[in-house]
Amino acid sequence: MTSVLGYTVRWERRLHAPLGLRFGVPVLSVGLAFVVGAAVLAANRVDPLRAYSQISMVFLTLSGISQALSIGAPVLLIAVGLAIGFRTGFWNIGAEGQYLMGAVGATWIALFVPDIPPTLVVPLMAMGGFVSGAAWASGPALLKARLGVNEVLTTLMTVYIALQLVFYLTLGPWRDPLVPAFAGTAPFPAYARLPRIPGTSIDPSITIGILIAIVLYQLMQRSRVGFEIRVVGESTSAARYAGIRYLRTILLGMIISGGLAGLAGMVVVSGSAGYLRAEIAVGYGFTGIIVAWLAGLNTLAVIPATVLFSGLKVGADVLQTTSGVPEAFTVLFQAMIFIFVIVGELFRLYRFRIIRTLSA
Amino acid sequence: MRRIIKSFPGVVANDNLDFQLLPGEVHALLGENGAGKTTLMNILYGLYRPDSGQIIVKGREAKINSPRDAMQLGIGMVHQHLKLVSTHSVAENIILGLNEPRFFLKMDEVHDRIHELGERYGLPVNPQQKIWQLSMGERQRVEILKILFRESDILVLDEPTALLAPPEIGELFAALRRMASEGRGVVFISHKLNEVLEVSDRITVLRRGRAVDTRRPSETNTAELANLMVGRPVLFKLEKKPFSPGAGFLELQNVEVMGDKGLPALKGISLEIRAGEILGLAGVAGNGQRELAEVITGLRRLTKGKIYVNGLDFTSSSPLDFLSAGISYVPEDRQGVGSVASMTVAENLVLREYRNGPFARNIWLDFKAIDEHASQLVSEFSIMTPDTRNPVQNLSGGNLQKLILARELSRKPKLIVAEHPTRGLDVGATEYVHQRLIQAREQGSAVLLISEDLDEILTLGDNVAVIYEGKLVGLLSAQQASIEVVGMMMAGSSGG
Known part of the structure; x- marks a missing residue:
């Protein structure tokens, strides 16, 4: 350990991570991101205080909140699913691909399966989205469980396969025959769209997402399956010793995380978009990873983390139009939060002390 | 180590403890779980800082803030739970954390030196094997060789025999005696009375964070040590009814498996x-x-x-x-x-x-x-x-x-x-x-x-x-x- 001016920093592993830090780390991470963000804004000749007050307006106006919630639903669903998947020790980086496949599955039901009674279309689309996302995720899960193939690589690679598949479908067999100049499907019929809460742009998906987050939290903490997932995530050999079926458990984790990402895809094509285009791949699957970690893989904490992230996104869009702040600022901001959370994890696990050492 | 006090939330692990290690001796620290043996040695090795007290190494007061400081003072420790990188080779683990060489590893020289040390102390290992392929006893040898490789002259072994079979224990003891005869000081932490009597020159008994007494093996016996350690007389006999087996419960027939x-x-x-x-x-x-x-x-x-x-x-x-x-x-x-x-x-x-x-x-x-x-x-x-x-x-x-x-x-x-x-x-x-x-x-x-x-x-x-x-x-x-x-x-x- 190097000492500077007669002082040394050393760390000891904490026996108990204090409760204060469990909340302190995410809050402080976001705070620090604001501070560093202010410097970046100032360097771009934007008054940070004015910019932040504009962002905060998002959380104070009805239109701002409804916009934040409408983009929040897919992120919420994805992050909740990832929180469970990560808990099984399965590093699913490919939620973006599972999200796209969910959108594909939902689109297929909306446009290409004939003779469904109109009232059943939306529920079937939701199922189709879930199943497609889960199926897309189960490939890497099987490869890992059976052959030990690293899932970080396979899940990430399947994102690009899914994206190319969407390109193929929207340029080829599923292209809207009426507007052949665009790569995209025809608009969905009204019965294949999520209903909206009158007078707003909010659809019920956010409520469903919140319900799912609460139910999964209960399952993780108090059910047998949740217990099994927690054991498997910590130690596969302890899980085998406990008589837990490893394959079944990580498949279940993957079905939940892939399925919810697929459901998010359905929510987007059936809700705000109303068609399938490759442009729906805006990175919700990657934002979801950050949100899940900011929430400490706790599905309840995912809810406020999502509100924060989607609010920031909407706020940054506002900034872009009013102050000319580039869109990259949002990404920068999210990345800073992520970095601070990861660094904060170190402080949660270790205690740092500055010690006077022998001075010359 | 003088008047060492260290407390953790709810317990005083070391309560005004004195401990002295001489060059050329094997000094046993004997005590039950939680008596403060490991805490005391972790302080010596720079893993914990004492709340108060002094550490004097080779006549000079030392401030040991990290294992690195301890190593520089010639102090090496083998922990109860071995700390090795299991996918690395023996030699790689041994040189891990060394400052030398700066860039280019001369692995051949390292291998030769490990061989030589192994021969000298009767602790042979193959420097090219990966740690995960070794038995617990072999892994422990690697830890000991790691310290010897650094030419430490104060060696601390935390319950080293817990992992070993009787013949391996004999080899370990021979190695410890050999190190002491070269003028090194060895601290041997244990709660096994026979072993302590067999290998040590002096025995310090700890109970609830205090040093109860220091004895020479010739001056004491198992019953007295157990008494000092537990604070009450201990029975070494077990009541057991005569053997009357019932039906067979488990049967293996010609079983073969891969390791x-x-x-x-x-x-x-x-x-x-x-x-x-x-x-x-x-x-x-x-x-x-x-x-x-x-x-x-x-x-x-x-x-x-x-x-x-x-x-x-x-x-x-x-x-x-x-x-x-x-x-x-x-x-x-x-x-x-x-x-x-x-x-x-x-x-x-x-x-x-x-x-x-x-x-x-x-x-x-x-x-x-x-x-x-x-x-x-x-x-x-x-x-x-x-x-x-x-x-x-x-x-x-x-x-x-x-x-x-x-x-x-x-x-x-x-x-x-x-x-x-x-x-x-x-x-x-x-x-x-x-x-x-x-x-x-x-x-x-x-x-x-x-x-x-x-x-x-x-x-x-x-x-x-x-x-x-x-x-x-x-x-x-x-x-x-x-x-x-x-x-x-x-x-x-x-x-x-």
């Missing part, structure tokens, strides 16, 4: 364990004991042979089937296999029973029942924990072992596979575990006791099987067996 290294680990084992029988399995570490235990608990697939439990073919059954058939298992690897570090004491106590009543109601777990169960076992087995919601990563090694034993013994098992059940336990807890194993036998359980402590096997066992290189080389009744005969068989000599 982790991809080589045959068991080569045609046939064995029967009966209800009401304690079968001791003796052997030097790495001769197939762990693989045998894993076969009997369903954790390792057979390549040949058959297993019958209660007369039913269990050859291709899952770990859950073995568990449900009433087979309990106390695994050697407590942290990696036997428990889940981040989960609570209560959750770990139902790790193997969570799916059964009264802990489970349809898909939900009943945490009230789980907590009650935990409170009961915590007091019954005197597991030291502030509460049952404490994550087990905060428990000491001995307490974690008690937790695993509590869980496995309380299931009313038909067969207990106990792998080194008293390793790391103090005298009092060992006594208790032995009583519980005998009690289980009297209630009609079968027990397979895997241990390298021959005293333990011969006192508890009704019959003794000896394993060598994956084969059973002897099966004798405890009356016929003597330490000499079994020791010979463990070393591969077929006589007897």
